[in-house]
Amino acid sequence: xxxxxxxxxxxxxxxxxxxxxxxxxxxxxxxxxxxxxxxxxxxxxxxxxxxxxxxxxxxxxxxxxxxxxxxxxxxxxxxxxxxxxxxxxxxxxxxxxxxxxxxxxxxxxxxxxxxxxxxxxxxxxxxxxxxxxxxxxxxxxxxxxxxxxxxxxxxxxxxxxxxxxxxxxxxxxxxxxxxxxxxxxxxxxxxxxxxxxxxxxxxxxxxxxxxxxxxxxxxxxxxxxxxxxxxxxxxxxxxxxxxxxxxxxxxxxxxxxxxxxxxxxxxxxxxxxxxxxxxxxxxxxxxxxxxxxxxxxxxxxxxxxxx
Amino acid sequence: xxxxxxxxxxxxxxxxxxxxxxxxxxxxxxxxxxxxxxxxxxxxxxxxxxxxxxxxxxxxxxxxxxxxxxxxxxxxxxxxxxxxxxxxxxxxxxxxxxxxxxxxxxxxxxxxxxxxxxxxxxxxxxxxxxxxxxxxxxxxxxxxxxxxxxxxxxxxxxxxxxxxxxxxxxxxxxxxxxxxxxxxxxxxxxxxxxxxxxxxxxxxxxxxxxxxxxxxxxxxxxxxxxxxxxxxxxxxxxxxxxxxxxxxxxxxxxxxxxxxxxxxxxxxxxxxxxxxxxxxxxxxxxxxxxxxxxxxxxxxxxxxxxxxxxxxxxxxxxxxxxxxxxxxxxxxxxxxxxxxxxxxxxxxxxxxxxxxxxxxxxxxxxxxxxxxxxxxxxxxxxxxxxxxxxxxx
Ligand SMILES: Cc1ncc(C[n+]2csc(CCOP(=O)(O)OP(=O)(O)O)c2C)c(N)n1
Ligand code: SF4
Ligand SMILES: [Mg+2]
Numbered sequence: 001x002x003x004x005x006x007x008x009x010x011x012x013x014x015x016x017x018x019x020x021x022x023x024x025x026x027x028x029x030x031x032x033x034x035x036x037x038x039x040x041x042x043x044x045x046x047x048x049x050x051x052x053x054x055x056x057x058x059x060x061x062x063x064x065x066x067x068x069x070x071x072x073x074x075x076x077x078x079x080x081x082x083x084x085x086x087x088x089x090x091x092x093x094x095x096x097x098x099x100x101x102x103x104x105x106x107x108x109x110x111x112x113x114x115x116x117x118x119x120x121x122x123x124x125x126x127x128x129x130x131x132x133x134x135x136x137x138x139x140x141x142x143x144x145x146x147x148x149x150x151x152x153x154x155x156x157x158x159x160x161x162x163x164x165x166x167x168x169x170x171x172x173x174x175x176x177x178x179x180x181x182x183x184x185x186x187x188x189x190x191x192x193x194x195x196x197x198x199x200x201x202x203x204x205x206x207x208x209x210x211x212x213x214x215x216x217x218x219x220x221x222x223x224x225x226x227x228x229x230x231x232x233x234x235x236x237x238x239x240x241x242x243x244x245x246x247x248x249x250x251x252x253x254x255x256x257x258x259x260x261x262x263x264x265x266x267x268x269x270x271x272x273x274x275x276x277x278x279x280x281x282x283x284x285x286x287x288x289x290x291x292x293x294x295x296x297x298x299x300x301x302x303x304x305x306x307x
Numbered sequence: 308x309x310x311x312x313x314x315x316x317x318x319x320x321x322x323x324x325x326x327x328x329x330x331x332x333x334x335x336x337x338x339x340x341x342x343x344x345x346x347x348x349x350x351x352x353x354x355x356x357x358x359x360x361x362x363x364x365x366x367x368x369x370x371x372x373x374x375x376x377x378x379x380x381x382x383x384x385x386x387x388x389x390x391x392x393x394x395x396x397x398x399x400x401x402x403x404x405x406x407x408x409x410x411x412x413x414x415x416x417x418x419x420x421x422x423x424x425x426x427x428x429x430x431x432x433x434x435x436x437x438x439x440x441x442x443x444x445x446x447x448x449x450x451x452x453x454x455x456x457x458x459x460x461x462x463x464x465x466x467x468x469x470x471x472x473x474x475x476x477x478x479x480x481x482x483x484x485x486x487x488x489x490x491x492x493x494x495x496x497x498x499x500x501x502x503x504x505x506x507x508x509x510x511x512x513x514x515x516x517x518x519x520x521x522x523x524x525x526x527x528x529x530x531x532x533x534x535x536x537x538x539x540x541x542x543x544x545x546x547x548x549x550x551x552x553x554x555x556x557x558x559x560x561x562x563x564x565x566x567x568x569x570x571x572x573x574x575x576x577x578x579x580x581x582x583x584x585x586x587x588x589x590x591x592x593x594x595x596x597x598x599x600x601x602x603x604x605x606x607x608x609x610x611x612x613x614x615x616x617x618x619x620x621x622x623x624x625x626x627x628x629x630x631x632x633x634x635x636x637x638x639x640x641x642x643x644x645x646x647x648x649x650x651x652x653x654x655x656x657x658x659x660x661x662x663x664x665x666x667x668x669x670x671x672x673x674x675x676x677x678x679x680x681x682x683x684x685x686x687x688x689x690x691x692x693x694x695x696x697x698x699x700x
Pocket of ligand 1: 047072104109134135136137138140145
């Protein structure tokens with residue numbers, strides 16, 4: 001694993017000039033993922049904030065070959081690119097070792113793109129799929145996705161007089177991907193550069209399909225103070241809302257255990273999407289959220305111990 | 308020109324042409340009546356007869372998405388589908404064309420649901436007619452083969468760079484055995500050649516961004532370029548047809564004119580019904596009727612000027628559509644023929660006939676009925692509204 005100094009010296013493949021909001025997590029995720037890959041890499045990106053902000057013609061932030069085709073199909077698109085590479089390599093028309101990375105938002109991953117993701121994972125294409133997960137459809141104006149946490153107010157799960165934001169807990173995409181029995185699945189945050197870089201390195205050195213779920217703050221949709229973007233992801237880890245772990249060939253490994261598990265209110269209170277939950281009368285919802293976080297955390301600890 | 312005569316169905320011939328073309332990548336999903344194409348082809352892959360990477364995708368949307376990725380990476384890329392499969396690809400069809408990717412697709416024409424039906428009509432590909440794909444329809448299995456081989460060269464031509472769909476009529480051609488002449492593998496390889504150089508995703512000397520966001524300031528220009536490619540590819544389609552004719556002796560044009568030179572009454576249609584219509588034309592000719600047929604082979608691009616030239620001296624024309632427009636007036640082919648003739652000094656009388664939906668059999672008597680209608684229109688000087696042929700009304 002490279003030191004931060006070494007990383008800083010690497011040639012950037014995701015460069016400045018993009019038009020993501022200041023304080024957006026997606027740019028940090030893209031930059032760190034690309035820095036971690038010290039090989040020729042082809043990138044695919046699903047429609048969403050990252051893609052529309054980084055490729056406004058005639059400009060591009062990608063100093064590496066890049067393709068966007070549509071919203072729900074980045075895994076299938078990169079399946080095609082990777083297969084072309086295999087075919088041309090077999091014929092001796094190409095000799096480089098090339099890495100393939102697909103970026104999808106949570107909408108493009110958990111919802112509309114789930115089928116194409118599942119298909120590509122099952123077929124075992126050699127690619128790294130990175131879900132930059134800002135927990136809603138941000139590009140179209142903060143609509144709920146199945147990754148949106150319970151209680152969050154979005155424009156299609158608004159907190160109202162009778163409904164207090166999103167009713168459901170988020171979909172457990174990690175278990176879904178682990179159930180595909182792919183060789184590498186991990187969850188990380190951009191707020192710990194070494195964790196994400198390490199995981200990307202492992203993923204691209206895995207022979208097969210790998211999946212990394214990255215929490216990616218959205219200063220407009222959560223919303224939070226832009227300068228808190230990285231801090232907020234570390235808080236997600238310390239409240240056990242977003243544990244850092246990996247599953248290598250089916251074996252669970254916890255990468256970080258908070259010394260002191262913080263209450264979920266710490267994470268809720270700095271984001272306006274949860275503001276209504278902290279008002280009198282909604283205590284039971286916060287309690288339910290805390291309970292579900294505890295349950296998922298215990299479940300993860302058990303899996304890490306027994307696998 | 309070494310060649311062989313073989314007995315093959317439409318699906319078998321598509322698979323055979325694909326084997327001879329030997330593409331780098333095929334991504335496909337089964338659907339009746341096109342299923343056999345992918346089955347036969349995956350056997351070729353399993354037996355090591357082709358160098359192709361075969362992607363057994365989980366849907367047609369992913370089939371076309373994977374084809375887009377593969378083609379953008381520089382691979383010669385092919386697929387095949389029908390009806391619902393083509394409908395599921397719809398979003399990606401426009402993207403394949405807009406990104407100027409020379410993907411080749413075999414489409415076995417089938418009716419669109421609902422009600423669900425697996426038999427032939429042209430509503431599936433007619434629905435994709437404005438997607439930027441070149442469309443070549445086949446009358447018989449021989450044409451399907453010849454169209455497929457030429458399609459590769461057309462799609463990849465540096466002045467074209469558009470995807471091409473080659474179609475056959477579901478079951479009528481896809482499942483019927485016909486004796487056809489095929490080329491030697493080596494001749495096909497020589498004819499299709501190495502794909503011309505394009506900008507691709509695997510070129511790290513020249514990294515490019517494909518599929519960028521185009522706003523008000525660029526989108527229009529890029530779409531205009533797609534239109535320009537479509538406007539200009541007719542010449543290249545003809546060039547490649549004449550090269551192919553040199554190789555095979557089989558010369559193809561945008562249209563087939565059948566006994567049209569002195570015709571006063573003509574039918575215009577697409578696909579396998581042309582065979583039936585030719586029989587009827589011959590019979591009516593024996594009886595002294597000046598009748599003829601215009602078969603449309605290349606529907607996209609549509610050669611309006613040539614159509615005008617060919618049809619301008621006909622008295623009454625029956626346009627037969629194997630798809631409904633559901634526009635409360637006419638079918639899609641009729642619209643095109645009308646457009647072509649509007650600026651003719653001498654405008655023939657036109658009538659539209661919708662026929663054969665969902666595989667409804669088209670008999671010689673149906674074609675006779677259409678000609679009878681044309682004679683009647685001429686006699687009575689009265690135009691008719693769109694008529695449905697062979698349906699219980
Ligand atoms: C088939 C289709 N449906 C809807 C859209 C509109 N759309 C574009 S991006 C997007 C949401 C993206 O959400 P996500 O994947 O979470 O990425 P984010 O913008 O949050 O980064 C939607 C709904 C589309 N482009 N294509
Ligand atoms: S809306 Fe959110 S996800 Fe999109 S660019 Fe802005 S901060 Fe990033
Ligand atoms: Mg999102």
